[in-house]
Amino acid sequence: MAAQKGKDLLLKVDSGGGSFVTVAGLRSKRIAFNSETVDITDSDSAGRxxxxxxxxxxxxxxxxxxGIFKDAQSDELIRSRFFAGEISDWQLAVPGFGTITGPFQITSLExxxxxxxxxxxxxxxxxxxxxxxxVTP
Structure with missing residues (x-):
């Protein structure tokens, strides 16, 4: 993958009816994937x-x-979903990689x-x- 512009990494939230809006004013964004392991080591494991x-x-x-909230609509979407503890559909667009879509919960708002x-x-x-x-075409 060639170098991409950081500003093109987008975080979008479902504003209702499957319509996604970009969260306004984000200056930095990060996406991480993790997988826990299940250890099945026993006394017969090769070389321990x-x-x-x-x-x-x-x-x-x-x-x-x-970042900064640039409009009342995105501020209200984020704030109301956090305080309600809602799980909403989000879309994360990574340039040159693809789009990740699924349910997320806001776990921190500062x-x-x-x-x-x-x-x-x-x-x-x-x-x-x-x-x-x-995959993004």
């Missing part, structure tokens, strides 16, 4: 090396972002500000079900 059970661990995806700057926010999402992946 650890053995893992393929395909048995829990998989998860996490996303986070920070607001920060200094006396000589704008109010910023940080948010974190954790997957709450199966994730679909589509």
């Amino acid at each position: 090396w650890r053995e893992l059970l393929a395909g048995a661990g829990v998989q998860r995806a996490a996303a986070s972002g920070s 607001y920060t500000g200094s006396h000589d700057g704008e109010v910023t926010f940080e948010m974190a999402l954790e997957s709450a079900g199966a994730i679909a992946f589509a």
Whole structure:
């Protein structure tokens, strides 16, 4: 994959009826995939090396972002879903890689500000079900 612009990494939330809107004002974004392992090592393991059970661990995806809210619509979407503890469909677009779509819950929402700057926010999402992946043409 060739170098891509960081600004093209997009985080979108379902605004209702399957219509996704980009979360406004994100300056930095991160997506991570993790898979837990299941250790099946026993006294008969060759050379006492650890053995893992393929395909048995829990998989998860996490996303986070920070920036400024540029419009009331995205601020309200994020804030109301966090306080309601809702699980919503999100879309994560990674340029040159594809689009990840699935249910996520906002697990952290922080607001920060200094006396000589704008109010910023940080948010974190954790997957709450199966994730679909589509290759970007």
